[in-house]
Amino acid sequence: MIPEFYTRQPWDDQIERIAELVGRVGALEDAAKDKLELRRTNRIWSVHSSTAIEGNQLSVIQVAGVANGELVLAPPRDVKEVENALAVYDVLDTWDPWQVGDFLRAHRLLTEGLVTEPGAFRTVDVEIINAAHDVVHTGSRHQKVPRLIAELLEWGSTATDHPLIVSSATHFLIEHIHPFRDGNGRIGRLWQTLILSRWRPVFAWMPVETLIRARQERYYGALQSSREPEIDAAPFISYMLDVIEQSLVDYAAKARAAVRRTLSDPYISP
Numbered sequence: 001m002i003p004e005f006y007t008r009q010p011w012d013d014q015i016e017r018i019a020e021l022v023g024r025v026g027a028l029e030d031a032a033k034d035k036l037e038l039r040r041t042n043r044i045w046s047v048h049s050s051t052a053i054e055g056n057q058l059s060v061i062q063v064a065g066v067a068n069g070e071l072v073l074a075p076p077r078d079v080k081e082v083e084n085a086l087a088v089y090d091v092l093d094t095w096d097p098w099q100v101g102d103f104l105r106a107h108r109l110l111t112e113g114l115v116t117e118p119g120a121f122r123t124v125d126v127e128i129i130n131a132a133h134d135v136v137h138t139g140s141r142h143q144k145v146p147r148l149i150a151e152l153l154e155w156g157s158t159a160t161d162h163p164l165i166v167s168s169a170t171h172f173l174i175e176h177i178h179p180f181r182d183g184n185g186r187i188g189r190l191w192q193t194l195i196l197s198r199w200r201p202v203f204a205w206m207p208v209e210t211l212i213r214a215r216q217e218r219y220y221g222a223l224q225s226s227r228e229p230e231i232d233a234a235p236f237i238s239y240m241l242d243v244i245e246q247s248l249v250d251y252a253a254k255a256r257a258a259v260r261r262t263l264s265d266p267y268i269s270p
Helices: 012-031 035-053 060-067 076-090 100-111 142-158 163-177 184-199 208-214 216-225 234-264
Strands: 127-129 135-138
Touching: 012 035, 012 163, 012 234, 035 060, 035 076, 035 184, 035 208, 035 234, 060 076, 076 100, 100 142, 100 184, 135 216, 142 163, 163 184, 163 216, 163 234, 184 208, 208 216, 208 234, 216 234
Parallel strands: none
Antiparallel strands: 127 135
8 A cells, every 4th residue: 555645734624614515516406497507517617627727729619519519610639639528527427436447448538549548557757847848747657657556546445534635635646646648637637526426426517627727827836845845745635625615616606596597487386
C-alpha cells in the first residue's frame, strides 16, 4: 500500500456543509419538472469545461450540437474530443473506480483517435512544461506507473476517510503519477467525478469542472503546492472541497429556478 500522503486539516465542517447541500440539491431536483433537462445542461457545461481546460475550442452551443448529433463546423479533433467525453459520461455508472481495468478502459474511450496510446500506460518518461518552458513536474518513471496506479486504487478501495477527501486525494495522485502520455487531466477529473458519484449519484451531473475552469490557475497552483517542497495533497484537497461546495451552491440555485418554473406551470396539477 502507498504511504500516507496528506496531512489532516479541519475539513469536517466543510464536509458537513457539502453533505447538506447534496441533500438540498436532491430535494430540489425531485421537485423540478425539467429535472432531466437540468441535468443534461449541466452535463454539457461539464464536458465543455473539461475539454476547454485542455485547449478545445468548441463553444458551449457547439458542444450541445455535438450532443444532439448535429453537424458542427469545427476542427475534427475538437469534435472528436467532445464526442469521446460525452460517450464516457454515458457509461460512467458502469465502471468501478477501484479497478485498474476500468481505469484503462475509461482512458481508451476518452482519448480514442486523439493520442498514440489510448487505454495504455505510457512507455516513456515525461516532464510537464509550463508556458515559460520550465519543467514544473516530472511524472513517475514509466516502469513504475502500473504498480503505482494499482496501489493507488487499492488504497482508495479501503480508505476510511470521507469520499470527498478520498476522491480529491486520488485525483491529485493521478496527476502526480501522470500515468498516460496524454489525457491525464481529463482522466483525473473524470475519476474524481466517478468516485463522488458512487457516494452520491448527483455528482454524475455536477458541473464541478466548470468551476475548475473558472479557477484554472488556482487548480494548477494547488497541484504544485501539493508537490513542493514534498508531497502533501492537503492544499489540493482543500482547493477541490471549495470547488465542490461552490458547484453545489450554483447547482442548487439552478435547481431552485427549475422548481419555480414547475410551480408556475399552469398545466401541472397541484
